[in-house]
Amino acid sequence: MRQIGRWTGLAVIIGLAAGLASAFFLVSLAWVTSLQTNNWWLLLSLPLLGGLVAWLYQRFGTNVAAGNNLIIEQLHNPDSAGIPLRMAPLVLLGTLLTHLGGGSAGREGTAVQMGASLAARIGRWWRLPQAEWRLVVMMGISAGFSSVFGTPIAGTIFAMEVLAFGVLRYEALLPCLVAALVGDGVVRWLNVAHSHYHVASVPDLSMIWAILVVAGICFGLASSAFAIWTELVQTWSRRWLPNPILRAVVGGGLIVMISFLLNTRDYNGLSLPLLARAFEPQGVVPWAFALKLLLTGLTLGVGFKGGEVTPLFVIGATLGSTLAQLFGVPADLLAALGFIAVFAGAANTPIACVLMGVELFGSTLLGPLMLTTCIAYSVSGHRGIYAAQRVGWAKR
């Protein structure tokens, strides 16, 4: 009983801290994005800002540069000194600078890292024993993920599912749920808005299951392609440009060049307008998913900061829109399914993703969501965006 009281207290405090951090992040990210959108010349500063981010991490953050992988590693081998508090301001600043320059990145990495590092600091204040360290990190992940996307149920499961492939342990179901609900509550209470998506067309599953199977396979291949491309960029650029600052400057320059060649800003930053258009009939060009994949892998691979998840949403939704045109089904349906399934295949968190789909799109989509998400998860194989994930139970 006393233990339950203690966990609940801890979960509420971590939820409050992570929720406040996410709210501040979401507001400042919106402001930075509007600056970027309204001042075209800011894109030219991307190489400079990339150098700055790399310098910041080289100077202050060598022990937190592994980001989400450091956090997953901590879930496997918890250690009270494992996640320094400086991870929070560094990833926040790095992400804002990346988006100010128009890098193509996301936000879940930032929110999860802020949540986990704040939680670790709170755990140190609380003088928790070693055995409970995992719990604290999980609560931080839950609260961070939940509050940045407004999806507390998905956030709860994500924290327990991200640890390993193919297995979900309920070791912290209630504490994570409380942290996630409080984190999400804080953001809502502060009136910080999340994006909304609307899916009007939900045909009977029995009519379109073959299309969904093919779409699920494509989504899974896109997840793999994203993971492979990001890793390739990282490996190549490290081999040819060992200096991290130079690497980010050159990478930034490349992104600026590509953006000018494309003559559109659709693929810079979070690409939320592009994401919204993917839900409209023929709202995006058929190769939009490939361009977003290209630019995001470049942005993250050379050392800019931010998450992978929002870009994965965009890649999935635009790929869904392309497939919808090909198969002659409504764009919003496949956009919503791709949104979730590509993320599931890349993060290897199918149950959290299905629940996120229900939180974002409602329950009418549950059957198609489950089918495409499970297929994408199976197809994407033992490769994903989190290298520190272990194999809990092999896929087949």
Place this chain on the structure above:
Amino acid sequence: MRQIGRWTGLAVIIGLAAGLASAFFLVSLAWVTSLQTNNWWLLLSLPLLGGLVAWLYQRFGTNVAAGNNLIIEQLHNPDSAGIPLRMAPLVLLGTLLTHLGGGSAGREGTAVQMGASLAARIGRWWRLPQAEWRLVVMMGISAGFSSVFGTPIAGTIFAMEVLAFGVLRYEALLPCLVAALVGDGVVRWLNVAHSHYHVASVPDLSMIWAILVVAGICFGLASSAFAIWTELVQTWSRRWLPNPILRAVVGGGLIVMISFLLNTRDYNGLSLPLLARAFEPQGVVPWAFALKLLLTGLTLGVGFKGGEVTPLFVIGATLGSTLAQLFGVPADLLAALGFIAVFAGAANTPIACVLMGVELFGSTLLGPLMLTTCIAYSVSGHRGIYAAQRVGWAKR
């Protein structure tokens, strides 16, 4: 690729077989229930029918009497000879006789046992290697559960979650999903109807979370009470009446007596009308949940056949209705939450239950569902309706 084709073929065949069995079962159960309801004197035959069920199992079914526990045991130690085909007709007949006499029992046990034993027979035909035996049993469970309740997503997860406490392995995500979708599809295609429930009132979670926490605790205690009471009846009756036929006759007589004392048939059989009334304001008496719990434990404890899940739905929904009156919140809200949470606490399958809640009640209830279900799961402890479940990860 060839492997995927083989699993898919196997899943489709198992889904078809289990779906047909469930459809036949649902139709015959509805017919038996209407016979029971329209002929009051049939209740008097309950002791006789109980003796008949016990005799049938003593004569033909000693190796399948363990029912769901035998199946869970098979998931731990798969064995191609482990689940005989006779389990299917025996549990079907036993359940129909139980409901004909007015015993208080459910249907998921029947559907799951039919699905698993048909799947095992199909697997033997297919000459599967030992290593794939688990997969076959899981597909049978998925398809049986999915088709009897019309909830394919919950059925898929249930098959993987029921194995052990606190852990969910995705070892058979896609094959189970295909079997579940096909099983459910068969039942729908045959136009066999499932019950529908409607929840109109979904208040903001932040206004009623304290009520939900208390309700979740009550639901978890009800889960424990059900498991304890059923086990007590079993232990006591076996000690005092070692002969299984005599045990069922005496138990049947006791149920008849109680039913006449109560002067209502509300608690006999599936109690679906009672379940529907639990969703209406003050639709049931405040002690309804206790009476249903009493009669179901008696029915199943002395050897009648059928599932535990529908009675758990009824106990949860009526307890929810009672709590709603107490707290002054809408009855349908707490009835829906109790429906799911008491089952989750007793079966130790929280994620399958939350997904079932979404399939039955829609996504607006997701937050409250997750909260009450997780609390009930935590409160109910390491005791449940399936003795063969192992502890995968201790609750806390």
